Amino acid sequence: VNDRTEPELTLADLGESEILGRIFPRLPESSATLVGPGDDCAVMTAPDGRFVITTDMMIQGPDFRLEWSTGHDLGVKAAATNLADVAAMGARPTGMVVSIAAPPMTSVTFMEDVADGLRDACLALAPGCGVVGGDLSVSTVLTFSITAFGDLEGREPLLRSGAQVGDVIAVAGRLGLAGMGLAALFAGERAGARESALQAQLAPLPPINQGVVGALAGAHAAMDISDSLVMDAGRIARASNVMMQLDEQVIDDLAGHLAIEVGADAARARQAILFGGEDHALLMTFPASATLPEGFLAIGTVVACGEGENPRVNLGDTAIAENGWNPYTGWNGETS
């Protein structure tokens, strides 16, 4: 909404270099940068001779709607989702490159808000991590593409394939809250929804530093929960050739608390915990002998596959179907 008398300045009014000149000063700086923006590449330090790297896109329509998200929200979410992938390796995020394709009529203010969101997410979640480069393009569809990278600080990376029979399954961060927020938005119930659920969906702040904490505590396996607890636990199950057995009582307790927090019934909350996506909580397995670090909650146990059984996720003793987000069939084509 533009309540000024002058028309709002758009990307089409400025050249690429002038737009960059407005955005770059707002972006967070990385303490691991040797050569920052302004050359054909950034040059980053990789102190232990390795780096981890991940990339993720956010597209207007399937991934976000401008009715629901501000530019600041989108900057936070784009950063947070990629930082969570770095954290899931047990690494410390050091930097990211950010590409944005936007319609020419996009306001410069909106792009500045995106930059502010990127900065605020990095400052809150991964101090020292910054934006070291990027690309601005034009498209009819607002599109974000982020590549984030990080430093293992001499540790072995945490993989999906590392879970061992007897491990404790634990999670850091929220489960189901982002899903409840999305359900409220789709139902047109934004006004009545809890702020915590909306924020978890629109501008999530997952516990990025818990990736390093979990690695230091001896975690065997890790990933971030982006599609759903059950779907992502299934990925660890297959990669590690084990059963991921979730504790039904713990899930029910979590559902009860979530239901109270967001004012929903417990059955819907339970569905969101098991099958809701986008919480970007960290799912790890720890040896039974490990002391779970503060902020991790035990939610199950890794057990062996029986004779002739395929790796899967159990809720208690019962197999549970893996449902989650499939972009090519899950999007109905709506963009607003």
Add this chain to the structure above:
Amino acid sequence: VNDRTEPELTLADLGESEILGRIFPRLPESSATLVGPGDDCAVMTAPDGRFVITTDMMIQGPDFRLEWSTGHDLGVKAAATNLADVAAMGARPTGMVVSIAAPPMTSVTFMEDVADGLRDACLALAPGCGVVGGDLSVSTVLTFSITAFGDLEGREPLLRSGAQVGDVIAVAGRLGLAGMGLAALFAGERAGARESALQAQLAPLPPINQGVVGALAGAHAAMDISDSLVMDAGRIARASNVMMQLDEQVIDDLAGHLAIEVGADAARARQAILFGGEDHALLMTFPASATLPEGFLAIGTVVACGEGENPRVNLGDTAIAENGWNPYTGWNGETS
């Protein structure tokens, strides 16, 4: 065009994991990979404790048209343009992550062709460099986003700010050929155009290895020519606070050769050499004492800014305006 009786398989017919299962085996592997696709991040080696990183998007409409480019062309171009940025730092490309957002009705065959193009470009231009991760999304606009990275092998990075008065300005790769190809496509003269010009525009194979060669030969400054010779030389001029003086006779000779090669008049060829983009030739400056490596052509000299003069590009003794591509004003909104 689908001349089979069965409808062509589209992305909407398959789940994300099945699509990835078809694409990943076609992608090039990186010899610098410690942990490849399948976890939340790839883990890469960075032998000298640093890495260079760059990112670039390609959007249907402003950056390419499916009337002109095959999936294979787009895979080659997406890889080549990013590899050129790594080369321009004097680094050896080690890997890339690739995100593609595509309409659900995109054929699986098209995506396989893109993967083949990525592979063929890496094999031809940067052996050992591979695709180590990525993201598949859905969008109404076909969108590619690539982040490439590389290894400096113990050398100092080549920067835009390194040009020194007295340096020889040299270029490796073609000038103007991609621009002539684009002009032929826009004029609807594809049938009569030279294959070399069309390939330079649609599926460029710039001399990536010359980045390392130039660095080893002692280059002071470098960048890749993506927007135009004059526009990119202007960036080196400002970053280094020097005049980039192009040799008019050399430019005219190049124009004469290009005119004959593509069957155009010399004036148009000269425009393409100076102001055409997307050749991704490597522009470097070398100390006058250096022996120019094979494949580099001297095209000018770095001279000092006079009293009160701003850094700029000269053709002979005359200042030349910096024209090139501005995405927010240069795109007319057409996508086909």
